[in-house]
Amino acid sequence: MMLEHVLILSAYLFSIGIFGLITSRNMIRALMCLELILNAVNLNFVTFSHLFDSRQLKGDIFSIFVITIAAAEAAIGLAIVSSIHRNRKSTCINQSNLLNK
Template structure:
């Protein structure tokens, strides 16, 4: 019973993140949607790890690595977004044409 609930939560978070990533025009919102997608992947990793073998922590350890990568991605992404905002005064994805300059 709990297995279906966690998978439903993961699919729900993934679909919200994917929809937000497709429809977002703001870079910060796109980064937040990528974080939602990575969190849904972490939920799946831990759920399937507990279902297959409860004593081994392979899925839990892999999810910790995904969390660390997501934290680094968020820090670097926000640094890039703040640099773009400082230069262009906008965080819109449509207005960030870097190859024209």
């Protein structure tokens, strides 16, 4: 696959993630858009790693670390969202005012 195609795909994923993160009113949708952004970054890491030095796996290893951190972020984020939903009966970002007290 050509470099331009991968970079365009990554830019589309990143743009969709940013747009969804900015316009999202649901916490779960915001977490999913954050995962899209991280996947776009991982795609760039792997692409440039194979482009510049295919013998060393620095980009691949770094993307595995990012995937691990994203999985932990998703688990903790979903735990927080389920706790807020249990107490507030809503996952809307506009209605959660937990820090105002």
